[in-house]
Amino acid sequence: MRITTVLIPLVFLVAGCSSGTPVVTIVVPPGPDLTVSALVRVGATWKFLDDGTDQGTAWREPDFDDTTWASGQAEFGYGDGDETTLTNFGPDPANKFVTTYFRREFQVDDPAQVVDALLTLLADDGALVYLNGIEVVRDNMPVGAIAFSTLATGAISGTTETTRRVNAIDPVLLRQGRNVLAVEVHQGDITSSDLSFDLDFLISTGAPFVVRGPYLQQVTRTSIIVRWRTLRPSESRVHYGAAADALFLNAGSDALATDHEVLLTDLTADTVYYYAIGTSTGLAAGADDSHNFRTAPAAGSTRSIRVWVIGDSGTANINSQRVADAYRAFAGNERTDVWLMLGDNAYGSGTDAQYQAAVFETYPDFLRTTAVWPTIGNHDAVSADSPTESGPYYDIFTLPRHGETGGIGSGTEAYYSFDYGNIHFICLDSQDTDRAVDGAMLTWLQADLADTMAEFVVAFWHHPPYSKGSHDSDDAGDSGGRLRDMRERALPLLEAAGVDLVLTGHSHSYERTVFLNGHYGTSDTLTPAMILDGGNGREAGDGAYAKNGAAGAVYVVAGNAGQTGGGSLDHPAMSISLNARGSLVLDIGPGRIDGRFLDEGGVVQDTFTILRGE
Amino acid sequence: MQIAEVTRRLAKAPRDARLHLRRGELYRRHGEWDRAIRDLTRAHALSPDLITVSFVRAHTLREAGRHREALTAIDVYLVRHPDHGTALLERARDLHALRRHAEAADAYTRAFARLATIRPGFYLAQARALVAAGRSADAVRALDKGIARLGSALPLRVYALELELEQKRYAAALARLDRLLAKARRKEKWLVRRGEVLLAAGRPQKARADFARALAAIDALPARHRNAPVMKKLRTTAEQGLRKSRGN
Ligand SMILES: [Fe+2]
Numbered sequence: 001m002r003i004t005t006v007l008i009p010l011v012f013l014v015a016g017c018s019s020g021t022p023v024v025t026i027v028v029p030p031g032p033d034l035t036v037s038a039l040v041r042v043g044a045t046w047k048f049l050d051d052g053t054d055q056g057t058a059w060r061e062p063d064f065d066d067t068t069w070a071s072g073q074a075e076f077g078y079g080d081g082d083e084t085t086l087t088n089f090g091p092d093p094a095n096k097f098v099t100t101y102f103r104r105e106f107q108v109d110d111p112a113q114v115v116d117a118l119l120t121l122l123a124d125d126g127a128l129v130y131l132n133g134i135e136v137v138r139d140n141m142p143v144g145a146i147a148f149s150t151l152a153t154g155a156i157s158g159t160t161e162t163t164r165r166v167n168a169i170d171p172v173l174l175r176q177g178r179n180v181l182a183v184e185v186h187q188g189d190i191t192s193s194d195l196s197f198d199l200d201f202l203i204s205t206g207a208p209f210v211v212r213g214p215y216l217q218q219v220t221r222t223s224i225i226v227r228w229r230t231l232r233p234s235e236s237r238v239h240y241g242a243a244a245d246a247l248f249l250n251a252g253s254d255a256l257a258t259d260h261e262v263l264l265t266d267l268t269a270d271t272v273y274y275y276a277i278g279t280s281t282g283l284a285a286g287a288d289d290s291h292n293f294r295t296a297p298a299a300g301s302t303r304s305i306r307v308w309v310i311g312d313s314g315t316a317n318i319n320s321q322r323v324a325d326a327y328r329a330f331a332g333n334e335r336t337d338v339w340l341m342l343g344d345n346a347y348g349s350g351t352d353a354q355y356q357a358a359v360f361e362t363y364p365d366f367l368r369t370t371a372v373w374p375t376i377g378n379h380d381a382v383s384a385d386s387p388t389e390s391g392p393y394y395d396i397f398t399l400p401r402h403g404e405t406g407g408i409g410s411g412t413e414a415y416y417s418f419d420y421g422n423i424h425f426i427c428l429d430s431q432d433t434d435r436a437v438d439g440a441m442l443t444w445l446q447a448d449l450a451d452t453m454a455e456f457v458v459a460f461w462h463h464p465p466y467s468k469g470s471h472d473s474d475d476a477g478d479s480g481g482r483l484r485d486m487r488e489r490a491l492p493l494l495e496a497a498g499v500d501l502v503l504t505g506h507s508h509s510y511e512r513t514v515f516l517n518g519h520y521g522t523s524d525t526l527t528p529a530m531i532l533d534g535g536n537g538r539e540a541g542d543g544a545y546a547k548n549g550a551a552g553a554v555y556v557v558a559g560n561a562g563q564t565g566g567g568s569l570d571h572p573a574m575s576i577s578l579n580a581r582g583s584l585v586l587d588i589g590p591g592r593i594d595g596r597f598l599d600e601g602g603v604v605q606d607t608f609t610i611l612r613g614e
Numbered sequence: 615m616q617i618a619e620v621t622r623r624l625a626k627a628p629r630d631a632r633l634h635l636r637r638g639e640l641y642r643r644h645g646e647w648d649r650a651i652r653d654l655t656r657a658h659a660l661s662p663d664l665i666t667v668s669f670v671r672a673h674t675l676r677e678a679g680r681h682r683e684a685l686t687a688i689d690v691y692l693v694r695h696p697d698h699g700t701a702l703l704e705r706a707r708d709l710h711a712l713r714r715h716a717e718a719a720d721a722y723t724r725a726f727a728r729l730a731t732i733r734p735g736f737y738l739a740q741a742r743a744l745v746a747a748g749r750s751a752d753a754v755r756a757l758d759k760g761i762a763r764l765g766s767a768l769p770l771r772v773y774a775l776e777l778e779l780e781q782k783r784y785a786a787a788l789a790r791l792d793r794l795l796a797k798a799r800r801k802e803k804w805l806v807r808r809g810e811v812l813l814a815a816g817r818p819q820k821a822r823a824d825f826a827r828a829l830a831a832i833d834a835l836p837a838r839h840r841n842a843p844v845m846k847k848l849r850t851t852a853e854q855g856l857r858k859s860r861g862n
Contacts, residue, residue, distance in 0.1 A: 049848040145767050164795070166725055387700060387733065387736070388699070388729055389733065401764075401765075402766040409766020409767075411768070433733075434735050439734070439769075443772055444768050448768075449801075449844070450844060451798055452799070455836075497843075547839045550838055550841040551843075569671060582716070612838065
């Protein structure tokens with residue numbers, strides 16, 4: 001990427017302007033001279049020593065003589081079957097060599113140009129990496145001096161074995177000309193069955209490496225938030241414009257940060273923007289066709305809105321991947337306008353690392369093109385501190401507190417609302433917020449409902465009011481009474497204001513009701529009067545649900561974007577109950593809501609339609 | 615690390631307070647209060663200096679509804695960390711649940727001073743504690759502090775309005791309603807409320823105008839909103855208000 005940057009002299013700044021140094025950036029279309037280059041690639045050739053001798057400390061130094069060491073290609077190791085070069089663990093499998101040594105040299109032409117260096121390490125069980133004799137990475141190893149016999153902190157197993165761990169390296173340590181990486185890999189246990197080592201080492205002469213995102217939040221008609229993470233602190237700047245090679249506008253902050261957050265304002269409604277992220281002088285990602293977003297439609301627009309809904313998606317495995325792939329194939333080139341996450345977005349406890357795997361590495365393409373609107377699940381809540389709105393869930397997502405996205409400001413990120421097209425979306429917190437009718441959340445809900453003019457109202461939260469899946473809404477003790485509370489307290493308020501659709505997760509199933517009104521008790525209290533239309537809601541079947549007055553809503557449980565959970569699946573309010581993985585696709589156009597359950601194989605297993613009859 | 619793994623390790627090291635803390639925390643996350651509290655109590659006995667235990671134990675006891683014990687535990691923690699915002703908040707919530715309202719209100723104030731982010735529900739809780747302690751005027755002041763700090767804080771504005779009305783401070787109530795009206799996209803709900811306040815304040819003519827405006831606003835709504843039960847109820851209230859404001 002070639003970028004010409006013109007700095008406007010500060011003297012032209014109007015006093016009081018706090019947006020930082022104004023920069024006009026002209027981005028030249030991507031060319032062959034990319035700013036990222038690999039100093040050492042995965043699968044590189046290394047010198048190594050696996051004879052069980054203690055090499056002390058001299059071997060780390062750049063000018064150590066390693067000519068007698070063997071030479072081989074990564075991945076190194078034994079025991080997993082995926083090694084290119086097998087290393088020797090000695091004569092006794094019950095008393096394996098603890099330490100194996102590796103060295104590799106590489107050239108750097110102009111270290112002064114390097115702004116960031118990133119070393120991605122695969123080491124089983126632990127390793128120390130030295131760059132030109134200086135320790136730069138200590139991975140799964142104890143603190144203090146490390147000897148030949150020092151065991152790794154713990155034997156790693158399962159998915160951790162194949163996880164490549166990313167480390168920022170200070171570019172100051174690079175030298176002009178010859179450089180040397182030296183690595184010692186340690187076993188966690190002398191009886192360990194396996195050993196692995198490989199790494200890659202990248203440098204950037206543009207902007208610091210992005211290790212998370214970019215991802216989008218709070219899209220409105222005129223604004224959007226772009227977020228990303230770097231390991232090295234840098235300024236935050238988003239370059240944006242009408243085409244990938246015409247990013248003539250920019251916004252950001254000069255303050256150094258690793259978690260970057262930039263609000264773009266004064267955008268035009270219903271317009272596609274392309275963007276890139278990085279600094280004033282370099283790009284880290286974007287400026288291509290895959291980094292773009294569309295602003296929300298203007299008032300009065302009659303365009304149909306595509307909504308993608310995933311619940312309990314946080315398994316970070318092949319199952320959530322398949323569900324995402326099925327939607328990718330289904331959507332094709334069609335843009336997703338609104339993306340909802342129904343909670344339990346990152347198992348098992350919503351840590352930052354679990355979010356990295358379950359969200360950022362599972363949906364990178366969606367994250368950079370569609371703003372995501374989450375709600376908190378019980379698993380997310382384990383690591384979140386809800387009373388203070390801190391911890392990974394609250395840190396990762398930037399949610400509207402003050403009505404920035406339409407609706408009434410709730411004063412908290414725990415529950416919020418937003419307008420998109422002619423739809424008003426309401427997110428409640430069924431997990432960690434007081435669910436009393438006179439509590440802050442439901443007081444806000446009533447005011448928010450009484451303040452919208454939208455054609456449709458869609459509400460979502462984690463705990464289902466009706467379910468016979470892996471959770472039972474008839475069991476008052478299920479999940480601390482949260483299912484019952486939401487049914488008894490939130491539903492009457494929502495229905496009194498004419499809610500159309502309610503989306504929840506928590507049960508790992510797909511359960512979709514008939515057209516309901518006024519059912520607030522356990523399933524044995526369901527009466528015919530509460531069923532406004534007991535058909536399947538399909539235009540080609542029993543007919544669409546006709547919403548002639550304000551009464552009638554469909555309730556969908558879709559906590560199945562990562563796993564299935566069984567259950568009796570026989571709630572009498574349901575039109576259909578499936579023990580299958582998948583996601584919910586909504587198309588909300590003037591006068592109608594069309595819902596589809598898309599399973600992980602790409603098969604549409606349910607459809608329903610609500611028609612506005614006025 | 616999951617419960618089974620910690621239990622396995624505890625079998626080897628039954629006097630390891632950190633393992634008991636770990637397992638107690640895991641039980642707490644699963645909502646198994648009794649088991650969690652048993653482990654945390656054991657951890658506290660084994661290592662009274664491991665101060666984190668007191669915090670987790672207090673939190674768990676509160677979640678389990680055992681507020682008296684929770685208060686004792688959090689006080690132990692606060693001796694060592696007197697300015698810990700979340701711990702101060704725990705203490706306020708325990709006092710509130712124990713109906714020690716005046717102390718709870720003060721404890722909320724101390725917690726708020728130490729917390730970077732305060733959720734509207736806690737300001738609401740503090741105001742309710744003050745009302746329960748017979749200090750309604752202080753409750754209004756506390757709510758105003760919350761409104762000033764949070765900006766968007768509709769539940770706080772609504773509760774402050776109700777308290778002003780209970781105290782028959784009509785001018786203040788009307789001023790609050792004017793602010794709510796100015797912010798609202800749909801005015802009818804607040805117009806009806808203002809009409810009622812004006813009626814109570816003995817200003818039927820102004821009240822009549824508000825009820826009439828509210829009815830016109832309801833009539834102008836699209837059918838989907840006009841026909842919603844909340845709006846039908848609001849219409850009835852507005853019509854009754856209109857009749858009362860005419861003196862019949
Ligand atoms: Fe859940």
